[in-house]
Amino acid sequence: MLEILERQITWSSADSIYVSAGSTSTSDVVTFSSNAIKAHLQVKVASAGSYNSYDTVQAFFFPSCGDPDGASSNEYPYSIVCGKRLSTIRMVYIASQVLQTVSPIVPVVSGKLVIFNRSASTSVLASACILEKLMP
């Protein structure tokens, strides 16, 4: 029977992070269970003010299988071009809104979550958790 395990994504050990307008924030590294067979990531964003129409917040997952070229420790994609885009959350023109998405991710060795706040003027409070399905 499969088991489940919830993991909190953290930013410098905090459970959430304010991402200012037009900037990105990368989470701490999360390490998967060795016997994880599937995993999903839930992202929650709460606006700290009113967004303009078409403002979006994007979530990217940067996975690592380890060290591809033997040069150092675990390595991760450098840019969002090579990361896996999980979701693009459109922040409609409503103050203090909270939006969430759930996306499948690859349960390899470890990974990082990157939040890209594409708003020009409003910061966002981001948080996330991972649910692993473990195969005994």
Place this chain on the structure above:
Amino acid sequence: MQLTSEELQVLFSGGVYTVMGSGAVGFSDEFAFHDDTIAAYAHCKAALSGAEAEYTNFKASLSIGDPDGSSDVASPEFPSFSHSPLLGMVQHTYGQTDQFVVPIPVAYKGRIGVQNHSSTYTSSVGICIIEKRHPRVSQNKIEVTWNGGSRSYLVSGNTSSTSDAFTFSDNAIAAFVGLKVSNGGTPVAADYVDFYYAPTLGDPDGSSTAEYPAWAHAAWVGRCSTYASNPGVVFAVITPGIGGRLIAVYNPSQAVTISASIREKVLS
């Protein structure tokens, strides 16, 4: 007993990375998946030696072993670069070094094809793979036969051939097929064979034995062009039902020999 993760370093001539010259195309060393691997992910990294809006391609050249014989260990056969599906690319437009992770089918053996599209700079390439292994999983080879038991089948003319029916193990959870076409003459551009998978789940209407889709309703699994490489070898993922047949539709200018084998992952 439980699922475990294991890192497999992909080597290039024995080294953990290689430097691809400008415009170069090459392959990694061969590597073998464990029999008990049920999922795998490839991590591909490329670093261009200078700033240029170009990219480095990675392709999966996967093998089920020997499609037309039993020399799986000594003579596995791999798709050529042109017959290998794209895993992904590192776009150097946004940075000279980047990397990505992508699921990769669990074959019998494999190698990774790399192409440096830069005409100016070298690309340093490294790859590792994570295998998810479970001790209750093993693999089994199914040799597809044609025309009543032949491992290889010589065909000619603009027509098609259907393999003998094959049967999966009851506890099969995944399956992969290797397809091979050998052209005895000098191939021309239109010399290719399309392969289709006609699976069966049994008898839909209770009127007879297992029934199979005809070519028009079968699933296309791959095209072997002997012009691109002779012999042409293609790898594809198929769904293990009860069993199936392969249908080869060919249009070569001369006779070709077709063959195929399947690897199934079984859970005990």
